[in-house]
Every structure is written in C-alpha cells, then in structure tokens.
Amino acid sequence: MDAEEFRRHAHRLVDWMADYMGTVESLPVKSRVAPGEVIGQLPTTAPQQGETFEAIFDDFRRIVMPGITHWQHPNFFAYFPANSSRPSVLAEMLMSTLGVNGMLWQTSPAATELETRVMQWLRDMIGLPPSFTGVIQDAASAATLCAILTARERALQGRGNRAGLNDAGAFTTYCSAETHSSIEKDVRIAGLGSENLRSIPIDEDFGIRIDLLQQAIAADRVAGRTPLLVTATVGGTANGGFDRVDALADICEREGLWLHVDAAWAGSAFVVPEARHLMKGCERADSVVLNPHKWLFTNFDCTAYFVRDPQALLDTFAIQRVYFDTAEQGRVIDYRDWGVPLGRRFRALKLWFVIRAYGVEGLQATIRQHIASAQEFASWIEASEDFEVMAPAKLALVVFRYHPEDVEDPAELDALNARLLAALNDDGRMYLTPGKTGGRATIRFSVGQTDTRRAHVEKAWEIIRETARSLR
Numbered sequence: 001m002d003a004e005e006f007r008r009h010a011h012r013l014v015d016w017m018a019d020y021m022g023t024v025e026s027l028p029v030k031s032r033v034a035p036g037e038v039i040g041q042l043p044t045t046a047p048q049q050g051e052t053f054e055a056i057f058d059d060f061r062r063i064v065m066p067g068i069t070h071w072q073h074p075n076f077f078a079y080f081p082a083n084s085s086r087p088s089v090l091a092e093m094l095m096s097t098l099g100v101n102g103m104l105w106q107t108s109p110a111a112t113e114l115e116t117r118v119m120q121w122l123r124d125m126i127g128l129p130p131s132f133t134g135v136i137q138d139a140a141s142a143a144t145l146c147a148i149l150t151a152r153e154r155a156l157q158g159r160g161n162r163a164g165l166n167d168a169g170a171f172t173t174y175c176s177a178e179t180h181s182s183i184e185k186d187v188r189i190a191g192l193g194s195e196n197l198r199s200i201p202i203d204e205d206f207g208i209r210i211d212l213l214q215q216a217i218a219a220d221r222v223a224g225r226t227p228l229l230v231t232a233t234v235g236g237t238a239n240g241g242f243d244r245v246d247a248l249a250d251i252c253e254r255e256g257l258w259l260h261v262d263a264a265w266a267g268s269a270f271v272v273p274e275a276r277h278l279m280k281g282c283e284r285a286d287s288v289v290l291n292p293h294k295w296l297f298t299n300f301d302c303t304a305y306f307v308r309d310p311q312a313l314l315d316t317f318a319i320q321r322v323y324f325d326t327a328e329q330g331r332v333i334d335y336r337d338w339g340v341p342l343g344r345r346f347r348a349l350k351l352w353f354v355i356r357a358y359g360v361e362g363l364q365a366t367i368r369q370h371i372a373s374a375q376e377f378a379s380w381i382e383a384s385e386d387f388e389v390m391a392p393a394k395l396a397l398v399v400f401r402y403h404p405e406d407v408e409d410p411a412e413l414d415a416l417n418a419r420l421l422a423a424l425n426d427d428g429r430m431y432l433t434p435g436k437t438g439g440r441a442t443i444r445f446s447v448g449q450t451d452t453r454r455a456h457v458e459k460a461w462e463i464i465r466e467t468a469r470s471l472r
C-alpha cells in the first residue's frame with residue numbers, strides 16, 4: 001500500500017468511523033452471531049498473495065461487524081463500561097501511526113514525559129495526595145500483580161526474585177468475598193497460591209468485615225504464616241460494594257501489611273468531589289489502581305497505577321542489559337522498569353487528548369450525569385411494586401431483581417430473573433449482565449457508556465418493565 005492509497009483508504013475509514021459512532025444506537029447491542037459463525041466464514045489458511053483493501057474492508061463489514069457486541073452503544077449497561085470518546089479515538093490514530101515503544105526515555109522522550117505529567121494531572125483530579133506517583137499499565141489485573149509482587153519482594157528483601165519461593169514460607173493475602181477475580185489470578189501468578197488468599201465475608205453494606213479480617217490475620221500469625229497484603233475493594237464488580245479503606249489502613253499500618261486499593265471502576269468517579277467520601281483512606285494505601293479505560297472516556301486499554309514508593313517497583317522489576325544503556329540513565333524515568341512488560345504503548349497520548357478535550361469540568365459533568373441517571377433508575381425501582389434494589393447503589397451500578405408479589409419461592413424467582421435477563425439481552429435493545437446477591441440471582445445495570453443519557457436509562461426502565469410483564 002503506497003502513501004496515496006493509504007491516504008484514500010484512511011479518509012474512507014474515518015468516514016466509516018464517524019458514521020458508525022453516529023448510528024451505533026440503531027444496532028442490536030449484543031452480537032447475534034452463533035458460536036462458530038464468524039470462524040466458519042474465514043479461510044483455514046492465510047492468503048499467499050496480498051489482497052486489496054476493498055476485499056479486506058468488505059469482509060470486515062460482512063464477517064466481522066455482525067460478530068461485534070457494541071460496547072459504545074448508549075444502551076450498553078452490561079459489566080462495567082469500557083467507554084471511549086472521539087478525542088481518544090483520534091489519539092489512538094496518532095499512536096498507531098507513530099508506533100512508538102516507550103520502554104526507555106530515549107526511545108521517545110515525549111512518551112515518558114507526557115505520561116509523567118498526565119499521571120500527575122490524574123492523581124490531582126481524583127484527589128490522591130502528591131505523595132503518589134503514577135504509571136500507566138495495560139490492565140488493572142497487571143497493576144494488582146505488580147502490587148503483590150512488590151509487596152512480596154519488599155517482605156523478602158528481593159530474595160524471592162533471586163532465589164525463588166521455595167524457602168519463602170507461607171505468605172497470606174486478604175480481600176473481601178466481593179473482590180474481583182483478578183486478585184485471585186494475580187495471587188496465583190505471584191506464586192502465593194489461591195489457598196493462601198483469605199476471602200473475608202462482607203457486612204450488610206457489601207464491605208469487608210473488619211472484625212473477621214483481624215481474626216484471620218491473627219489466626220495466620222498463630223499458625224506461623226506471614227500476612228502480606230490486603231486488597232481493598234473500592235467499587236466491587238458484582239454489587240458495587242465499598243470497603244472502609246481507612247479501617248483497612250489502620251490494620252495494615254499496625255500489622256505492617258501492604259494495602260492495595262482496587263478502584264478499577266469507581267476510581268474514575270473520584271474526579272467528582274462529592275463522590276470522594278467513598279475513597280476515604282485511599283491516601284494511606286501503598287498502591288491504588290483505576291481504569292480510565294472503564295469510565296474516563298479513554299479507549300481500552302489504559303490503566304492508571306499509583307504507588308507511594310516507585311523505588312519498590314524498580315527494586316522488583318529492574319533488570320539491566322547493555323542494550324538498555326543510555327547516556328541519560330539515572331537522570332530520567334525509564335518506564336520499562338515500572339511493570340511486567342518491557343515494551344510500552346504510548347497510552348498517555350489518548351489520556352492527554354481526553355483530559356484536554358473535555359477539561360476536568362467536562363469529565364465531571366458527564367460522570368455526574370451517569371451517576372444521577374443510575375440513581376434515578378434505582379429510585380424508580382424502589383418505587384415500583386414488583387422490582388427491588390438488591391445492593392446499595394452508591395454510584396452508577398444498580399443491582400436489582402424482578403419480584404412480583406405472588407412469587408415467593410427463591411428458586412422460582414431466580415429462574416424468572418434469568419429468563420428476564422435472557423429476554424432483554426436477546427431483544428437487542430440493551431445489554432445487561434447477571435449478578436448474584438446473597439446467593440440469589442440478580443441483574444446488574446451499569447451506567448457509564450460515553451453517550452448514555454437520562455433518556456436512554458428511562459427507555460431501558462420502560463423496556464425492562466414491559467419485558468418482565470410479558471413473561472408472566
């Protein structure tokens with residue numbers, strides 16, 4: 001493809017992109033393809049000769065597009081959002097054009113210095129103190145892995161990295177029963193083992209039971225194990241629960257444990273000052289992770305990882321080779337040493353575009369609007385006779401179920417809600433995720449796609465009621 005062909009195709013793609021953004025609302029949110037339908041249309045071997053752009057783009061529209069679930073549809077109420085925005089997409093175009101690998105300062109000084117500045121902005125925007133330093137990572141799962149590995153190596157004074165874990169003893173880690181699955185995955189990868197992760201029951205507010213956590217730590221000490229790290233859940237995935245981080249910080253300070261905060265979803269909401277009571281205590285954590293790729297209008301992927309002691313990252317991850325030697329070494333940041341992968345995309349660029357294009361006030365206004373719409377949705381449920389809110393809706397996640405007066409049998413209610421969810425998702429006008437609350441089937445309604453407005457939420461409520469009625 002020569003430069004002129006590239007220009008022509010790129011203009012066409014930009015037109016397609018703008019049209020897609022303008023019309024996505026008319027598509028079914030969840031893809032309707034059956035398993036195997038996409039792969040069945042793809043040749044089993046790669047083409048020997050290059051194909052034309054026309055042929056590739058035709059197949060993109062014909063084969064790929066039907067297999068897309070539209071995360072940027074304003075009626076995407078499933079999971080947590082992975083929202084995007086036009087400024088972020090434009091920045092992604094530049095990022096992929098530059099094709100930068102920002103592993104060292106020298107391999108693109110602007111990538112490093114922009115990241116440092118944008119992370120300072122974001123830290124201040126969410127109300128974390130200047131004692132935190134930020135670094136961009138690909139995913140919250142990877143940032144949490146860094147927290148566990150740095151905590152492990154701090155406790156072992158680097159011996160784990162040098163000699164392995166055979167003589168390390170049994171480290172134990174703690175989280176609530178509402179904690180995201182990534183914490184257990186990371187504990188496994190870090191060599192600490194799922195069996196040494198204590199999943200502590202929650203209180204009626206869906207936060208970790210502080211008394212039970214203390215008992216678990218004490219029991220582990222008595223048994224000769226070494227308590228290492230507590231993960232605080234700030235915005236749980238299943239039910240939107242919040243741990244009392246200040247109480248966890250008290251325990252961690254007293255016991256000498258690493259306190260890691262998983263605010264992957266809720267962290268973005270802290271750009272709104274009135275939401276910050278939910279992060280009280282985060283300023284005392286060792287590390288905090290949040291995903292601008294969830295709820296800060298920055299395309300997947302972009303995770304912000306804030307640490308109190310960047311040296312702990314370097315002590316854990318830095319490995320020197322001659323090909324990393326540069327004249328500036330020691331005077332500049334080489335982000336390759338701040339996480340697991342060596343190579344690094346220029347993610348700071350899209351966050352910079354987004355923050356500048358929206359301004360802090362624009363970001364606040366959009367997030368406030370999402371929270372207000374979700375709160376209103378919760379109030380409609382509260383006021384209705386045959387639906388109920390199943391967990392405190394503190395931000396923009398509402399967990400509810402259909403509960404007609406004449407159905408009391410718990411298993412029957414579970415089945416009814418499963419049927420309601422399936423009917424709603426098959427209908428195509430919205431997309432929702434199943435939940436489980438207190439052992440009972442629930443439905444999660446998560447507001448946060450960039451273009452979701454009150455009218456979408458209001459319409460969704462109408463469709464949910466209609467569909468529920470039609471099932472009976």
Ligand SMILES: Cc1ncc(COP(=O)(O)O)c(C=O)c1O
Pocket residue numbers: 080138139140141142180182235236237262263264265291303
């Ligand atoms: C609370 C929480 N933590 C962690 C994660 C994992 O995020 P990532 O996909 O960035 O690893 C999620 C994903 O939804 C989440 O909700």
